[in-house]
Amino acid sequence: MQQKKLKRLDLIFKDENDVADILQKTYSRPIEKVINDLIASGLTGRGGAGFPTGLKWKLTAEAESDEKFVICNADEGEPGTFKDREILTRVPYKVLTGMAVCGKFIGAKQGFIYLRGEYKFLIPQLTVEIEKFHKILDEMGCSFRVEIFKGSGAYICGEESALFESMEGKRGEPRNKPPFPTTYGYKGKPTVINNVETLAHTYSIFKYGPDKFRDLGVQNSPGSKVFSVSGDTPIPGIYELEFGMSLHKFVDDFGDGDSKAVQVGGAAGFCVPRKKFDKITIGYKGKLSGNSLPTGGSMMIFNSSRSMYNVLHNYLDFFVEESCGQCTPCRVGTQQLLLGIEAVKKGEKPSSYLDKLLKLAETMRLTAKCGLGQSVANSFESIVENFREEMIY
């Protein structure tokens, strides 16, 4: 038997459907108090960027407008991530409740779930859940409504401003920021956009209070996190764990005994080699050079039979296809990185060419318009620097 060292939590997936109570409870308190709880909980966005959720709601509440929106980001397209689907399948009412409370606070009457096209099969069940939820709202005299908006197969539409463009009937091309969604979101109106998991966490915070949430995790990253574990592991799947765990412990629990690297945060994330496992913890704040790595939840484990060249090649291929093509650093950069590592591997370019490619990746980080192009450098640098010989031979 696997020795289980990391504490498994059961907060998000705990089936405790008391939607009416929670809504009653939050609606009957001064809504500012409810938001102060959310801020005090320290909940940060679970979609990857880690923005404080309470602050996001507050800023949107303060924005003046005749119309506002709440959007649940269920575009879940980061390679290695599958937790949002599980949440929407098992505890959709938590997500819906989070949306309704948010709507009440910011003054939005309409919410949307932007569901990736690949998850179309969820729609029948989700529609039933939404209808049930609307009935509860009706009984409380609340007119907030939630609709599903279906995506059509484009990873970039998970980026919030691309998502708005897509909902407006356009190509999913990210906008310049600022303005941010809190003042200029869907249809140019103030919009709260949150990840599925973020919204589900608000349910627990409303139910149990901020302190209970703060008890979990570490200072900068309170609460639990749902991890999607895949790759070379005997136990792939979805696990709710505390933030702040060490990668070393994680690998002890989930690896197959021969783990050579872990990709934290998907194709857009960082690759950590074995020799650094004990130096890395999982949570927000800090970069690979520090000792803490953020993740939207994707944890892919590679054992020593895997070629890291193939892994990087697969990621770059993904970025080439999913780049929206709007800005040159990303459109051309992703292609050149892919062609570049192929050329080095074939011996058409000397190994020193990798240094040029590293510079290109760094330039993309600085000049690309959105998170997609900026984050290519994360996996590129961490794989090339740690597994340089595998790129050459």
Add this chain to the structure above:
Amino acid sequence: MEDVKQKVKELSLKYGRAEENLLPILQGIVETEGYISEEAMVEVARELDISAAHVYGTTTFYSFLDTRPKGKYVIRVCKTISCMMKGKNEIIRELENVLRIKLGETTHDGLFTLRETNCLGQCHKGPAILLNDVPYTDLTPTKIRKIVNDIRKKENVSN
């Protein structure tokens, strides 16, 4: 193509003639017609009173909005790293053999189209495919052959 015209009209009525309903309308066309023809794009542009170039631009951006005819059953094999590590190439090889087509092609009888796609979010159960809208996971060459043959039986075609 009166059919397409009619269909576009129906969809515009159902979703509303505003630009923000473009995606649902285009998705609706793919659902019933299988793909979005140039006529359909022009028709949508007319109904929503936007430029055909806008409709074309949006259509071609999304991988699920096909602009060419495809098979009745579209098999999308996940090619992202987790599925690759679990043997997606063997699944593709098996499919190319049973269907007697290459990746990207459609069978002569118009029944199957074989494609690759990016992460389906089934990484813990790879290799995975999407058969039209439905995911099939933990596949083996034997399982995938059976899936294809079951469809053929249902559609009454011999191998």
